[in-house]
Amino acid sequence: MTMNVTQKIIAAHLVSGEMVPGGEIGLRIDQTLTQDATGTMAYLQFEAIGVDRVRTDLSVSYVDHNTLQMGFRNPDDHRFLRTVARKYGVVFSPPGTGICHQLHLENFAKPGATLVGSDSHTPTAGGIGSLAMGAGGLSVALAMAGEPYFIAMPKVVRVRLEGALTGWASAKDVILHLLGLLSVKGGVGRVFEYAGPGVATLSVPERAVITNMGAELGATTSVFPSDGQTRQFLAAMGREGDWKELVADADATYDEEVVIDLSALEPLAAQPHMPDRVMPVRELAGLAVQQVAIGSCTNSSYADMKSVAQLFAAAKVSPETDTLISPGSKQVLKMLAREGLVEPLLDAGARLLECSCGPCIGMGGSPVSGGVSVRTFNRNFEGRSGTKDAKVYLVSPLTAAMVAIRGAFTDPATWGTAPAVPDLPADVPSIRDMFLYPPADGDGVEVQRGPNIVALEKFEGFGDVLEADVLLKAGDDITTDHIMPAGAEITALRSNVPAISAYVFNRVDEEFVARAKACDNGVIVAGENYGQGSSREHAALAPRHLGVRAVIAKSLARIHRANLVNFGILPLMLEDKADYDVLALGQRLTVPVAGITAGGIVRVAVAGGGSVAVRNDLTQKELDIIRAGGLLNYVRLSKTG
Ligand code: F3S
Structure with a gap:
C-alpha cells in the first residue's frame, strides 16, 4: 500500500482501529511534553493512575508559562514539577530555559515519532516530521503511563507548496494565508501534510512556524516530510543520529488538496x-x-x-x-x-x-x-x-x-530590500546540560507539595436521568480563554481547582459562578465551535467542579470536546441548529442519559413544555467514560476489573 507521511507514522504506531477517516484509532506514543500551566494537573493525574515510572521513550516537563514567581504559588508549582519529574523519570526544563515547543524542536523532537503534549501548539514539532498533537493533561498523563492515545483517524490534506518566498513574505505569511483561506474551523478532523517543490526551500524553523499555527486551523496536527533540510537542522543541533528520511510515496493519495504559490505571498x-x-x-x-x-x-x-x-x-x-x-x-x-x-x-x-x-x-x-x-x-x-x-x-x-x-x-x-533568512551558524551551542535528567530509579525521591498543590477531587458518574439548569447561553466561537481565563493571577491557581473555579466565565458573565453554586447540576448552551483555542483542560475541569454536567452546542472544538469527555461532561450537539433559539438561561432541562447511544439522538425536555433533539459523535468507549464520571474513574475501574 502506498502511503503519505501521516499514514506512515500512524501505521507504525497503530495499536487499535482502522485507518479510515473518522474512525477511532489508538496510537502508541513515543514522547510527551507538558508545560507548567497544564503540567501540574497532568502530573497529579499521572500520580492518581498509580504507575511508578513513565513508560514513554521520553517525557519532558517544561516551565515556560508562569515563570514570574510572584508570591509562593508559582515557585511551589515549579518545585512540585521538578520533584515529581525526578521521581517518575521525566526530564525537567527549569523556568527561563525557554518555550516548550522551541526547546523540544531544538533538543528532542524526532522525525517519525509520535508526540502528545498538554499544549495546543505541540504540532510545532511537525516541522521536523513528528506526528505531534495537542491534548488535555489527562490524555498526556495516560500516554506517560503507557496507554494509547485515541483520536479520530484524520483526513489528510496535501498542502502543495510551489515556488519560493520572495521579498518580505515569510513562513508566518504562509500560515496566515491558509488561515484566511480556510478559517479557524477549516482544519477540524484533518492533518495538513506539506508537500511539493516549495517544501525544500523552507528550513525546519520556518516549517515549525507553519505547523505551530496549524493549531489555529483547528487541525489535528500538521506535518512536513523529513528531508535534507531536516538532516541539516538536526546536525546543527548535534543530533544527526536522530535523523531519518520520511517522505510520502510517489503515488500516495490524499483526502483533500490545497495549493499555495509561495512566490505570490506578501506580508x-x-x-x-x-x-x-x-x-x-x-x-x-x-x-x-x-x-x-x-x-x-x-x-x-x-x-x-x-x-x-x-x-x-x-x-x-x-x-x-x-x-x-x-x-x-x-x-x-x-x-x-x-x-x-x-x-x-x-x-x-x-x-x-x-x-x-x-x-x-x-x-x-x-x-x-x-x-x-x-x-x-x-x-x-x-x-x-x-x-x-x-x-x-x-x-x-x-x-x-x-x-x-x-x-x-x-x-x-516602502521598506526597501528584505533581508535574507539567516542560516544557523556552524557552531550552535548546546544547552542540553541545562535540563535536569531524572535518576534511573525514583524510589528515594520525595515529591514536594506546597499549599497551592491541591489533590484531585473524585467526580460522580451519571444516573439514568440528568436534571440540570441552563447556566449560560453563549454565542459562537467561545474560546477556552472565555471559559477559563489566563493571566498571572489566575494561571497561578492551575494546581488548585477549587480556587481557580471562581474565575470560570467571569469575563463573559460575572454571575456565572454564583448561579452554578446555587444549583446542583448545570448545562451550558452555546453556538458554533464551542471551546476553540487552547488545550487548557481547566476549561472542562473547573466547570465540572462547579457542577456543569453537559454542554449543548451547535458544534464543538476537537480538543475541548475531548477534555469534556475526560472530565465526565456530556458534549451534545443540537440536531437542528434553529433549536438554539428554544433554549434560554435558567431553564430546567431533563436529559435522558440512559437513552443516549453512541452517535445517537435523544430529546432533551424543557421544563414548562417543549423539547430539543440533541445528537452526539461519541464512541461507545467515550460514552462509558462519561457515564463513569470521567477518564480517571474509567481507567481505575478497568484496572480493578
Ligand atoms: Fe507559550 Fe503562547 Fe506558545 S503561551 S506555548 S508562547 S501559544
Missing part, C-alpha cells in the same frame, strides 16, 4: 480578535501602533530574532511604540549574544524579556488601554493580552520589526 496580518481575520499589511498602512511584541512559540527562533536584530541595527524603534522581545530559548539567546546581536536590540530601544511565553499568555507586557499591539504570536483573542479593549494584530517578525521602527503599519513597498 499579511490577522486582525483583532481572530487569527483568521487576515488581510494584507499594505491595507493597514497608517494605523498607529503602541506596542510590538516579538517572540512566542510561533516566532522566536534564531533566524527570527537575528532578522529583527539586523533591522534594528539599522534603525531605532519608534519612541511611541513599546517593543518587547522574548527569545525562544537560551540557545537562541546565546547565539545572539555570541554574534553581538543583543546590543543592537537594546540600543534600538527594545526591551529584552526572559526566554518564556511572557506576553503571549498575559504574563506581563499588556498593551495600553484601547491600544494597538502588533505581535508575532499565534492568538489574538479578545482580552488574552491582559488588556480587554486592546486590538492585537498577528504578523511575522519582519513585519513586526518594521512596524516597531515606523511606529505604525506602513506599506511593505
Whole structure:
C-alpha cells in the first residue's frame, strides 16, 4: 500500500482501529511534553493512575508559562514539577530555559515519532516530521503511563507548496494565508501534510512556524516530510543520529488538496480578535501602533530574532511604540549574544524579556488601554493580552520589526530590500546540560507539595436521568480563554481547582459562578465551535467542579470536546441548529442519559413544555467514560476489573 507521511507514522504506531477517516484509532506514543500551566494537573493525574515510572521513550516537563514567581504559588508549582519529574523519570526544563515547543524542536523532537503534549501548539514539532498533537493533561498523563492515545483517524490534506518566498513574505505569511483561506474551523478532523517543490526551500524553523499555527486551523496536527533540510537542522543541533528520511510515496493519495504559490505571498496580518481575520499589511498602512511584541512559540527562533536584530541595527524603534522581545530559548539567546546581536536590540530601544511565553499568555507586557499591539504570536483573542479593549494584530517578525521602527503599519513597498533568512551558524551551542535528567530509579525521591498543590477531587458518574439548569447561553466561537481565563493571577491557581473555579466565565458573565453554586447540576448552551483555542483542560475541569454536567452546542472544538469527555461532561450537539433559539438561561432541562447511544439522538425536555433533539459523535468507549464520571474513574475501574 502506498502511503503519505501521516499514514506512515500512524501505521507504525497503530495499536487499535482502522485507518479510515473518522474512525477511532489508538496510537502508541513515543514522547510527551507538558508545560507548567497544564503540567501540574497532568502530573497529579499521572500520580492518581498509580504507575511508578513513565513508560514513554521520553517525557519532558517544561516551565515556560508562569515563570514570574510572584508570591509562593508559582515557585511551589515549579518545585512540585521538578520533584515529581525526578521521581517518575521525566526530564525537567527549569523556568527561563525557554518555550516548550522551541526547546523540544531544538533538543528532542524526532522525525517519525509520535508526540502528545498538554499544549495546543505541540504540532510545532511537525516541522521536523513528528506526528505531534495537542491534548488535555489527562490524555498526556495516560500516554506517560503507557496507554494509547485515541483520536479520530484524520483526513489528510496535501498542502502543495510551489515556488519560493520572495521579498518580505515569510513562513508566518504562509500560515496566515491558509488561515484566511480556510478559517479557524477549516482544519477540524484533518492533518495538513506539506508537500511539493516549495517544501525544500523552507528550513525546519520556518516549517515549525507553519505547523505551530496549524493549531489555529483547528487541525489535528500538521506535518512536513523529513528531508535534507531536516538532516541539516538536526546536525546543527548535534543530533544527526536522530535523523531519518520520511517522505510520502510517489503515488500516495490524499483526502483533500490545497495549493499555495509561495512566490505570490506578501506580508499579511490577522486582525483583532481572530487569527483568521487576515488581510494584507499594505491595507493597514497608517494605523498607529503602541506596542510590538516579538517572540512566542510561533516566532522566536534564531533566524527570527537575528532578522529583527539586523533591522534594528539599522534603525531605532519608534519612541511611541513599546517593543518587547522574548527569545525562544537560551540557545537562541546565546547565539545572539555570541554574534553581538543583543546590543543592537537594546540600543534600538527594545526591551529584552526572559526566554518564556511572557506576553503571549498575559504574563506581563499588556498593551495600553484601547491600544494597538502588533505581535508575532499565534492568538489574538479578545482580552488574552491582559488588556480587554486592546486590538492585537498577528504578523511575522519582519513585519513586526518594521512596524516597531515606523511606529505604525506602513506599506511593505516602502521598506526597501528584505533581508535574507539567516542560516544557523556552524557552531550552535548546546544547552542540553541545562535540563535536569531524572535518576534511573525514583524510589528515594520525595515529591514536594506546597499549599497551592491541591489533590484531585473524585467526580460522580451519571444516573439514568440528568436534571440540570441552563447556566449560560453563549454565542459562537467561545474560546477556552472565555471559559477559563489566563493571566498571572489566575494561571497561578492551575494546581488548585477549587480556587481557580471562581474565575470560570467571569469575563463573559460575572454571575456565572454564583448561579452554578446555587444549583446542583448545570448545562451550558452555546453556538458554533464551542471551546476553540487552547488545550487548557481547566476549561472542562473547573466547570465540572462547579457542577456543569453537559454542554449543548451547535458544534464543538476537537480538543475541548475531548477534555469534556475526560472530565465526565456530556458534549451534545443540537440536531437542528434553529433549536438554539428554544433554549434560554435558567431553564430546567431533563436529559435522558440512559437513552443516549453512541452517535445517537435523544430529546432533551424543557421544563414548562417543549423539547430539543440533541445528537452526539461519541464512541461507545467515550460514552462509558462519561457515564463513569470521567477518564480517571474509567481507567481505575478497568484496572480493578
Ligand atoms: Fe507559550 Fe503562547 Fe506558545 S503561551 S506555548 S508562547 S501559544
